[in-house]
Amino acid sequence: MLAAPGLFVDGALAALGVRWAFEMQHYSQRFVSLALWTVLYGCGTAASADGPSSGVDGPAAVAPMSVAIDADTRITLARSACFGSCPVYSLTIAGDGTVAYVGEAFVKVMGPASGQMSLSDVQALADQMLHADYFNLSVPVTCPAGIATDASGATTSLTLGERTHTVQDYHGNACAPAVLGELENAIDALADSQQWVPCDTNGGACCDPVHGNPFLFPCN
Secondary structure (H helix, E strand, O other): OOOOHHHHHHHHHHHHHHHHHHHHHHHHHHHHHHHHHHHHHHHHHHHHHOOOOOOOOOOOOOOOOOOOOOOOOEEEEEEEOOOOOOOEEEEEEEOOOEEEEEEEEOOOOOEEEEEEOOHHHHHHHHHHHHHOOHHHOOOOOOOOOOEOOOOOEEEEEEEEOOEEEEEEEEOOEOOOOHHHHHHHHHHHHHHOHHHOOOOOOOOHHHEEOOOOOOOOEEOO
16 A cells, blocks of 8 residues: 555654764764864863963962072172273172272272171162063174173172072173173172272272372372
């Protein structure tokens, strides 16, 4: 017995509906799986581009911008000679604010002298060096821009916490980080080296008693 045409069409439509529902369920499952894969593995790939995960939620750790000074803190500056009358002297700043100066050449005060800084100034100076990333600063040995001869230099150091770093800055090296000069001047300013260094008097190491040094004025 043959089925009525209407029943055949209805049956075909019902079969198509079941097929369509099955396909939609199948693609929905694939979509959900793809979304989960993207979240789980895509995020992992992005994290690995920045380095391995630390396993700790929150932003990555950064170098501290302030470390409290203590009795062992030391900040030093030593300026070296040039072909001329550049002042040669050294400064050592201790964690308690004590400033030790030693004048060697072309300075107003020869030999040792001492001063005092406030603890807040010592802390501010240490913070300035940290902000400049001092523990990672260095001066390249070679420089495409050129290295002039007969220039002065300055050696600085910072001892803070369990870390110590020293940088030799030859002022004739055009590739030296500019921030080193700023730090050197900051040490001079806060230690008040102006009371010992400038040759603003015609005497002592600021003049030449025998008229044999072309870089110095003769003493009166």
